[in-house]
Amino acid sequence: MPIISVVLHNVWKKKARSLGLALAIAFAVMTVVTLSVVGDGLEQSATAILKVGKANFTIVQKGVPDILNSTIDQGTLTRIRETPGVASAVGVLVETEKINAANPVFIEVGISPSDLKPFGVTVVAGHPYSADATNQMMLGWRAAQHFGIHVGDKFKANGTVNTVVGIFSTGNSFGDDASMFPLPALQGYNRVPGIVTMVFVKTVPGVPVSSVTRRISRNLPELSTITTASQFGRADLTLVFVKAAATGSAILAVVIGAIIVGNTMLLSLFERTREFGLLRAIGWTKTQVLSLVMGEGLVLALVGAGVGVGLSFAAAVALEHVPALIGVLHAHFTTSAFWRGLLTALVMTLLGTFYPALRAALRSPLDALGHE
């Protein structure tokens, strides 16, 4: 009988043990994949703001814990605009507001109407607000749909009742979930006159982006230039901490899972000592006994990984609906998350199974046969 048949047979026949182990693996995989998916989702949400403006790179204040805490004054914005190689620099103020319990993190962007086009904003209904208007705003088409608002309707934000004069599209779901206000008005609502959160820069065609970013970094060392999403962490320490916490929790989950698997396998193998003694007595090699036990672990790892990934999908979707995370967390399922789940299951099973398997394989057959 091939060992794989015995492996499958044992896993199937010992259903309670198999189920317990597969669930232990599944919960660890679920933890790791969910944390990974949530971490990636938060990063996606955070970096999505960079993609709203159709810029070559973005500039924020260096060393802020949260990118939304970045402050760049008008003078600095002017110096950026005057930097050789810069074609345009659009300064925007980004604020968040709790509209109600179901919409705890509503994004508000303050931007001059003349910058809308360079920023990549298309007004799809109505018209842009005027530059110095105080009670006008625009809604992204997804936000308008979500709130059931049309052009001409009223929308309360920043403590004032605003008229929605236009509906816009950015081609980016994050941007389309947001709202836009005249820059001075939003600065006034938030008591930050002359301040922007970030600057979206377009370079002169033919000028290498890297040469412009180097120049800005040299002339304005208090700023960070972000060209790729991976550079985002340089400017946003919260995201770094979130990802570090997710990684730490994932490692912890693997270690706890491995201990559970190892403990259960040890107890199970202790009960099966005679079985292994018998197999060795009838001619199975140590390697074959090792393969049998590791093979059982591998099958359970695969089952656990499958169940765990399924559970993580459900958990991430559930997290998306937690009030505090609505609009902030968009679960980001990628192929790598699934591979991470499988790898987690395999590493955990290998860690948890190898020692018990080795013990079973190395025990003298006579000693094992005499085990009660």
Next chain:
Amino acid sequence: MNGPGAASVASEPIIEVVDVVKVYRDGNIRALDGVSLTVARSEFVSITGPSGCGKSTLLNLLAALDQPTSGVVKVNGRDLRQVKDLSRYRREEVGLVFQLHNLLPQLSALANIEIAMPHSRGRSQSRAERARDLLAEMGLASAERRVPAQLSGGERQRVAIARALANDPGILLADEPTGSLDSASVDNFLQLLRRLRAEHGTTIVMVTHDNEVAAAADRTIEMSDGRVVMAHVS
């Protein structure tokens, strides 16, 4: 070969045990104390004696499940201490039958035989065919799907013999194989062993404390306090 354990038939010895001593680790128990004996090819030998006389220890040495403290155990002319691949020896040269718990409870009768052929080069179909043939030879053709709990004690021992013979070994080693059987099953079991010996030329060494069972063999070796004290032809 001289002494009470010498082979009574003048044919080629397949098993030679020379002055074997087995002392357990704590040094207080001398399980075997200078045992010498030979078993001829195709001979059916029973080893008998009271509990603790060393008969199972001797069988374990023949099965290469244990090693002697001193002395030589030769099988097919080879000193077992020189055999590098003991798993292969246990798989191909000897077949083992134990008294109790010798089948895996989760596997069917057929699968219990098939697990003795993990190295079999043939397709799984040929392994299954070999296992079916053996079950048929044991009179259990209809029991292949039954698990041990669904078999009688006698049927379980016959499955165990089939498993021991799976790789066609020359020697069958049985440790108290009738210990858990009723008298009718014992008779059937002994008939089966005699038939195996007659039809396949299998050498059989059977350990038993039951003198009536021992009498079924060609020769009985009696042990006491770790020594061979008497050998007689049935």
